[in-house]
Amino acid sequence: MKKSLGPIILAYPMPVWVIGTYGGDGKPNAATAAAGMVCCRKPPCIAVSFREATYTYRNLKERQAFTVNIPSESHIKETDYFGIATGRREDKFAATGLSPIPSSLVDAPYVGEFPIVFECKLIHTLELGSHTQFIGEILDVKVDEEVLGEKGFPNLKKLKPLVYDIGHATYYGIGEFLGKAFSIGQGIIRP
């Protein structure tokens, strides 16, 4: 039996990403977001949403660039802090001791210690209501070599990205391998 919860935002799994931008004074900032997706293959695009009241919203509008940084479990505290504090009042990189690395491709910093970084040029801005969706074209993906797997892509069990539970405001890890896509459903296709 299904219960109606009304028109609310819930989604499972939600990502835990850290968005890197420069403030008007050139101060590097990092802000945590659970609203994000890859949304196009050609050009490769990634989308994130922010409220107008945030420091990151202003930085995105002014600099037209951002990075998406995927943290590992080992940086869960810093990641949570990036979602609590505001860059208007705090220097979040200084507070955490993490390293703001200037991107050579876009006008935004990335988090040196996080294992995956997307360098993005803002190409679309969509005002939706309480939130604005920012879509960036991915100019490069940089990955720590120690999290790469055999095929040259990140190995999820080495990467250990966080999963966000929006209903309970909690973080989870990645679980067990369950199956191969485009494969385990083949049995259902009728001859």
Next chain:
Amino acid sequence: MKKSLGPIILAYPMPVWVIGTYGGDGKPNAATAAAGMVCCRKPPCIAVSFREATYTYRNLKERQAFTVNIPSESHIKETDYFGIATGRREDKFAATGLSPIPSSLVDAPYVGEFPIVFECKLIHTLELGSHTQFIGEILDVKVDEEVLGEKGFPNLKKLKPLVYDIGHATYYGIGEFLGKAFSIGQGIIRP
């Protein structure tokens, strides 16, 4: 040391959602997508991306409505099949034996056996290139009572949503509880 992988789409974690639509002939269809996010709180919005060549793309344009259905691990085979087969040639609900339930709120069917359903009215369509992003306003969220937790929201360990690894085209489960958000990072805030 970071290695450059070039401008490609990768993201961790990615969701595994099944999008419900009606075809031109009224045939209910279900298609799997790993490109999706919640993107606004007021109005509550959810976004998904599809290529123009897909059956779902045409259905979304014609019916201006869709459902987002979150499968549990127990339906991994049907979910994979929904991403392999095309509704142009197959009746996917008939092939899987799953139940297309007509939404009473929008012109789209949902998967009766999946534990969470979002009923969405299409409000924005954004052509990005190879993919088009469709943004729906969530009119209701319906959840199976057996996956609800103490606070009235889904319990992730009961829900068991899938996580997609796009680099290796594989599915993973949800792992262990790691911490409370807006909490474990408090220690970094300077007094």
